[in-house]
Amino acid sequence: MKALEQILQDATAGDPLSGLKWTRKTTRKLAEELKGKEFQVGHSTIPRLVRKLRYTLRSNQKRLSRKQDERRDEQMRHLTRMRKRFLKRKLPVLSVDCKKKELIGQFRNSGRTWRQQPLQVLETDFPSDAKGKAVPYGIYDVGYNEGYMIVGVSHETAEFAMTAIQRWWLEVGQARYPGGQHILLQADSGGANACDSWLWKAALQTLVDRFGITITVNHYPPGASKWNLIEHRMFCIISQNWAGQPLDTYETMLKFIRTSKTQTGFRCRAHFDRRSYQTKQKLSADQKDNLNLHYDRLFPEWNYTIKPHDT
Secondary structure (H helix, E strand, O other), rough: OHHHHHHHHEEEEOOOOOOOOOOOOOHHHHHHOOOOOOOOOOOOHHHHHHHOOOHHHOOOOOOOOOOOOOOOOHHHHHHHHHHHHHHHHHEEEEEEOOOOEEEEEOOOOOOOOOOOOOOOOOOOOOOHHHEEEEEEEEEEEEEOOEEEEEEEEOOOHHHHHHHHHHHHHHHHHHHHHHOOEEEEEOOOOOOOHOOOHHHHHHHHHHHHHOOOOOOEEOOOOOOOOOOOOOHHHHHHHHHOOOOOOOOOOOOHHHHHHHHOOOOOEEEEEEEEOOOOOOOOOOOOOHHHHOOOEEEEEOOOOOEEEEEEOOO
C-alpha cells in the first residue's frame, strides 16, 4: 500500500476539508508501475486498493469564478435568512432560473445508458440540423421539494419568465398556499431575471397587479449562480434522467422532465409553450417610474420588493 501511495503522490489532487483524493493515472498504468517495483498485481485489483486510500473517481466542478464580489458572503447569508423566514411563515419560496438551452433532434447527449446496441446519432451538432430549440425555464418550490418547468421554443425573455411563474401560481401556488399573498423569488443576477433588468421588474409588476400579491426578490451575486438551489436540486436531476438519450422531439424532452424523481420525494411538472416572445424590448421613463418598487437597505441592487398598485 505504501508503494501505491508513493506512486499516486505525484499525480494527486484532493479536497483538504473532506480528505478525499483522486488521481489522473489509469489503473493499468498504476499496475505497470507497481510491477516495475516488483509487485505482482493486476489492474482490476487497483480500484479496491485505491479506495482503501480514500481515492475516488471525480469529475470537474464549476465552482470557481474569476470575478468575486467582496459582498458575496454577506448576500449569501441574507439569502439563507430570507428562505428560513418565509418557510417558517409557510409562504412560498421559489428558486428560479433558465436551464441550458437544448437543440431538438437526433443529437448526441452526454452520458451513458444501458442498451444492447448504441443509439445512432448525427455526427455534428449544427443548429441548422435541429428540429427546433428548447428554452426550459424552471421553478423550484423549496418548501415542497417540487419542480415546475416551462419548455419554450422562442427566446429567454423577462416576459417568458413571468409567464412561467404566472402559470405555476395559477396551477399550483394558489391552491398550495391559500392566503399566501407574499412570494419570495431567488434568482441569478443575469439572464431573463437579471438584477439590472427593468423588463424583469416590469414583468413582475404585471404579475403582482394581476393577482394582488407581493413578490420579494433576492439575487445571487455574480459568480455564485451554481449555489442557486434549483441548480443542484432540480436541474442536475433532470440532466441525469436524460443522460445518454437524444432529445429528438419536444415530447421526449417533456417526458424526461416529468419522470425525473428522487428517493427524497422530488417530482417535476412540465408544460410546453409554443408562443413567440419578442426580444430587444425597452421601457420608457414613465413606465419605470410607475413601478411600485421598494429597494431593501441591504444591497438594493440585489434585494427588492414589488407590491401591487392600489386599486
